[in-house]
Amino acid sequence: MDLNLTKPIVFFDLEATGLNVTQDRIVEIGIIKINIDGSEEKLTQLINPEKTIPQEVIEIHGITNEKIADEPTFKTFAPTLMAFIGDADLAGYNSNKFDIPMLMEEFLRAGCDFSMENRNCIDVQNIFHKMEKRTLEAAYQFYCDQELKNAHSAEADTIATYEILKAQLSRYENLENDMDFLATFSQNSKNKVIDFSGRLALNAAGEAIYNFGKNKNKTVKEVYQKEPGYHGWLLNNDFPHYTKKVLSEIIQKIKAEKAPKKSIEDKLDALKSKFSGQ
Structure with missing residues (x-):
């Protein structure tokens, strides 16, 4: 099922030096941008986090310190990333808790004012957990009947997330193919x-x-x-x-x-005082 879009939507996944949003840094970002006409654009980039990636984290995503040594820093890559995302909605797997906060931290750290106003944020994991309560690999197997290869690769996880959301829309009649609805539904808080x-x-x-x-x-x-x-x-x-x-x-x-608002009379008195003193 194709997504019913009124503006582009970006599916993305991050790999990082760890899970602490304020302390850790992005080492890879994978993005698929779905345009209103259904066309797709992809962008995958390794990032130099300017800090050492712990060995236990390397064992999860396979990105070594040597591999990212000559890659651009996030600050260098940020303008390209902002231009690619544009005004698109954002979607991901566990994105409301991790990927979006991590991305916002990096943008702010780089001095980039990436606005979140008028953006829907759709967390496919929250939809999945409300419907089935499984993991990403299980979700891909359950909804798409395929084995997720190269799990914890930003591009593979991003593609899987996009495919899962389309399958979720086909499977559940009560899920509306509307980005406003999906953003609200995938929120994990009553407020x-x-x-x-x-x-x-x-x-x-x-x-x-x-x-x-x-x-x-x-x-x-x-x-x-x-x-x-x-x-x-x-x-x-x-x-x-x-x-x-x-x-x-x-x-x-x-x-x-x-703050007290000055009345018109106050403003006139201030002007009179200014000119009378000249």
């Missing part, structure tokens, strides 16, 4: 997560809330007013850069709401 790490979300009223810890389900605005140091604690500790970016933007809006 709409807005930072991918799950620390920040929107409640039913559309208000930004903390989605973890002692202030879970409290609005950021309420916590800021009662405990203004809490957001400072989060910004200064080991949380993902993208979480900090989103929180900072929310806090700035709260501060703007609190």
